[in-house]
Structure formats: C-alpha cells, structure tokens
Amino acid sequence: MGVQIAPSLLSADFARLADEAAAVAEVADWLHVDVMDNHFVPNLTVGRPVVEALHKATTLPLDCHLMIENPDRWAVGYAEAGAANVTFHAEAAADVVQTARAIRAAGARAGLAVKPATPVDGYFDVLSEFDMLLVMTVEPGFGGQQFLPEMLPKVAKARRFLRDSGLNLWIQVDGGVSLETIEACVEAGADVFVAGTAVYGTDDPARAVEALRSRAGAAAGCGHRGAGR
Numbered sequence: 001m002g003v004q005i006a007p008s009l010l011s012a013d014f015a016r017l018a019d020e021a022a023a024v025a026e027v028a029d030w031l032h033v034d035v036m037d038n039h040f041v042p043n044l045t046v047g048r049p050v051v052e053a054l055h056k057a058t059t060l061p062l063d064c065h066l067m068i069e070n071p072d073r074w075a076v077g078y079a080e081a082g083a084a085n086v087t088f089h090a091e092a093a094a095d096v097v098q099t100a101r102a103i104r105a106a107g108a109r110a111g112l113a114v115k116p117a118t119p120v121d122g123y124f125d126v127l128s129e130f131d132m133l134l135v136m137t138v139e140p141g142f143g144g145q146q147f148l149p150e151m152l153p154k155v156a157k158a159r160r161f162l163r164d165s166g167l168n169l170w171i172q173v174d175g176g177v178s179l180e181t182i183e184a185c186v187e188a189g190a191d192v193f194v195a196g197t198a199v200y201g202t203d204d205p206a207r208a209v210e211a212l213r214s215r216a217g218a219a220a221g222c223g224h225r226g227a228g229r
C-alpha cells in the first residue's frame with residue numbers, strides 16, 4: 001500500500017473540468033469527485049452525467065465521494081458510470097453491506113465514509129466488505145475548511161484495527177489536507193489523501209500534487225506514484 005494522491009475537483013473550475021483533470025493527469029493517482037445533493041450536505045455539485053462525461057475525458061481513475069441521501073439506491077449508478085471507487089456515507093445508508101456489495105458487483109471499489117462526529121468502531125465488523133475507509137477531516141459539504149486534528153486518533157484507531165485483523169483497506173482522509181497537515185495524517189495511518197484547495201487553489205496544480213506526494217512519501221517511507229494496490 002503506497003501513498004495515493006487524489007486532487008478534489010471541488011476546488012477546480014467547474015466550467016473547465018476536463019482541462020482541470022488534464023492538469024493533474026500525469027502526477028495524480030485518482031481524481032476525486034464530490035457528489036453533493038443539497039440534502040445530506042448543504043451544497044449541490046455534480047451527479048452521474050458529469051461522472052460519465054469525466055470518465056470519457058480523463059484516464060485518471062475517478063474516486064467518487066457521495067455526500068447524498070439514500071446511497072443504497074444511487075451508489076451503484078456511479079459504478080456503472082465508470083467510477084473506479086464509490087464511497088458513500090455510513091450515516092446516510094440503510095444497509096452499508098448491501099450497498100458495498102452492489103458497488104463491487106458493478107465493478108468498482110467500495111468506500112465507507114464517516115463524518116467527524118461518527119465513531120468508526122461501530123463499523124469495524126463490516127470493513128471486510130470495503131476497499132477503503134474515508135475519515136472526514138472536516139464537516140462534509142465545502143472545500144477550504146480547516147483541518148480537524150482531532151480526527152487523527154480516529155485514523156490511528158482504524159489503522160490499528162486493520163493491522164490487527166489483517167484487512168487490506170486504504171484509509172482516506174479528506175478535508176484541509178495540505179503540506180502542513182499531510183505528515184500527521186501519514187503518521188496516524190492514512191494512505192490516501194484528498195486535496196482540493198491545496199491543489200486547485202494554487203497556480204500549478206501538478207506541482208502541488210508532487211509536493212504533497214513528496215511530503216507524504218517522506219513520512220511514509222515510500223511516495224512514488226502507483227505504489228498502491
């Protein structure tokens with residue numbers, strides 16, 4: 001398992017999504033797409049048609065983070081649209097296991113996301129159904145928020161559980177990830193880093209991805225692209 005960097009399009013120019021994807025295509029591992037429905041979170045972004053269009057426009061694997069109600073009904077559609085990873089919120093799902101199985105059956109990896117107030121322990125018994133755990137390091141809904149360092153013990157606890165149980169999941173952190181915060185995330189046990197403002201808020205998104213990878217890689221002892229599964 002190596003460091004994975006996933007620039008978040010939430011901070012990109014929505015009128016030029018294909019160009020924004022191309023700007024990081026040579027250096028990023030995945031492209032993070034935030035799907036928000038204005039119900040589960042107080043913001044509205046893109047849905048399945050845009051994921052389909054992005055899938056045609058980029059070779060980067062699409063890492064879709066669903067911040068929507070009723071993912072039990074809608075998540076599989078994102079796998080069918082070409083997402084490589086479909087992550088949905090534990091708080092929004094009626095049956096996390098069935099939803100994960102449907103995503104995997106449709107050919108994508110399944111991710112389980114938890115909001116800052118949601119303890120992760122309650123989901124340890126279902127993690128074998130997933131490929132990734134997303135620990136939100138801000139309240140979901142908006143880019144540009146301040147990283148919550150109090151989420152790091154949650155990451156560390158999940159990493160300990162995965163080690164002890166022999167499960168091979170990625171742990172993703174999302175929200176306020178930057179050159180200042182990424183090392184602490186690595187040290188806590190995260191290996192997938194979503195960054196919006198720290199990438200698309202700069203003049204040179206590709207260079208920003210490389211800087212994040214290098215900082216995380218130094219802390220992890222292996223930062224090269226493609227070092228993951």
Ligand SMILES: O=C(CO)[C@@H](O)[C@H](O)COP(=O)(O)O
Pocket residue numbers: 008009010011032034065138139140141142143144145174175176177194195196197198
């Ligand atoms: O899911 C979300 C926000 O809810 C994120 O993916 C944001 O895009 C992160 O943005 P930055 O905190 O990196 O600016």
